[in-house]
Amino acid sequence: MSAIRDEVLAANKVYATQFGEKAKLAMPPGRRFAILTCMDARLDPAKYAGLSEGDAHVIRNAGGRASDDAIRSLVISYKLLGTREWFVIHHTDCGMETFTDEIMRGLLAKSLTTAAIDAHGWHDTGQGPGSTEGAFIDWLTIADQVESVCADIRRIRTHPLVPRAIPIHGYIYDVKTGQLVEVPEATRIGA
Amino acid sequence: MSAIRDEVLAANKVYATQFGEKAKLAMPPGRRFAILTCMDARLDPAKYAGLSEGDAHVIRNAGGRASDDAIRSLVISYKLLGTREWFVIHHTDCGMETFTDEIMRGLLAKSLTTAAIDAHGWHDTGQGPGSTEGAFIDWLTIADQVESVCADIRRIRTHPLVPRAIPIHGYIYDVKTGQLVEVPEATRIGA
Incomplete structure (x- = not known):
């Protein structure tokens, strides 16, 4: 079991208890934006x-x-x-803003596990396997x-x-x- | 000017006034999901x-x-x-769940403006121009x-x-x- 899942479901139970008039909302956004x-x-x-x-x-x-x-x-x-x-x-x-396509592709090629960042930038601490599939995704980074x-x-x-x-x-x-x-x-x- | 924009900015002003400790939040999600x-x-x-x-x-x-x-x-x-x-x-x-790729492509080909739905399904009330560009998008509908x-x-x-x-x-x-x-x-x- 997952502790996070238990927390999410407990919070949801409280929300649903107080749901009230929200049951009547229509599908189209009321304020139209x-x-x-x-x-x-x-x-x-x-x-x-x-x-x-x-x-x-x-x-x-x-x-x-x-x-x-x-x-x-x-x-x-x-x-x-x-x-x-x-x-x-x-x-x-x-x-x-912290990475480029090249950095992300390099990190993924080395290892799929979570990377770390410090003053020198991103570096991979994990062991492989990595994947070259990152090259087929435009990561849409921001400069x-x-x-x-x-x-x-x-x-x-x-x-x-x-x-x-x-x-x-x-x-x-x-x-x-x-x-x-x-x-x-x-x-x-x-x- | 836009009334919606004024409303959003007025609500944002109130939110920012009460921002408090949220200024110190770190970039990685604290609960990691x-x-x-x-x-x-x-x-x-x-x-x-x-x-x-x-x-x-x-x-x-x-x-x-x-x-x-x-x-x-x-x-x-x-x-x-x-x-x-x-x-x-x-x-x-x-x-x-209310449409298919074929329906969406047909609606867009007829007109770009907002369509309407009734018991017979979606129909376009707007005048053209439409566009055949809808055919190049997978709309990811749900059955x-x-x-x-x-x-x-x-x-x-x-x-x-x-x-x-x-x-x-x-x-x-x-x-x-x-x-x-x-x-x-x-x-x-x-x-």
Whole structure:
């Protein structure tokens, strides 16, 4: 058995006990917007953007990047479920800034187990086996947050399945203050 | 200006004012696990699984599917940020059960604007232009939730970059009760 699983299920039991009116929520997001943001554990989009259950779609991946899969999700969000406005929100101190495709591929080729980072960068402490499969994945790393928010909004804005009328706002969440800081050049691209 | 943007920023201001000790959280998830779940607005994984900021990675897309991008995120979550256990959580009344690739491609070919659903299924009310680009996307629709959780865990379990030692648990979240219901056959595949 897993201690984490027991904790998750115990927390869920409490949540379900107080579920109340949430049973009546409809499938389409009530406030008609979607947020694309990072999977980072420090981010709680419902809390940092003031969402209640039923309000908005939340799409999350490593970096909050406009991957093919994020675009799949956004198009479904608009086309079938009626969202009319999107936010792309990256954040300070993102793990995606600590490595490159080359570093990740090298680490995975050496060992699949968890690596460590210090002042000299990433290094693998584990024993093999590793895998060369990392070479077939674009890890979508980030060199600069402002640039990544702009690049992602540009990609969404110019996608052939994304109507021109959807505004896309660009923000960086500051993990030291909890504040959303606008990236005006990104919002201009997404306007 | 956007009313939604004003509301999000107003809520964020309140959150940041009460940020306190969260400023000190480290990048790696403190409770060392990750959840892959759906973008559905009715789901709040932090609430339904009892997460505080800093606890766990949360990856979300349309359906909570084990897409290439979700696997990218999970591998980063384990390899670089030390999660040791994963949950795949789909849910009842999922939008991904209401259409097929053929339906979505047909809707998009007719018009890019929001479609409507009734007892006869999806239909497009908008005027064109449409786009044939929908044919190049696998929409990852769901015919049966138990099968989709099993298929996704099987895909993750057999991925060459995912070490055998990571347990992967399969659940379906019930949007009418707030409860997580285990999919034992999926958890067995992920064990």
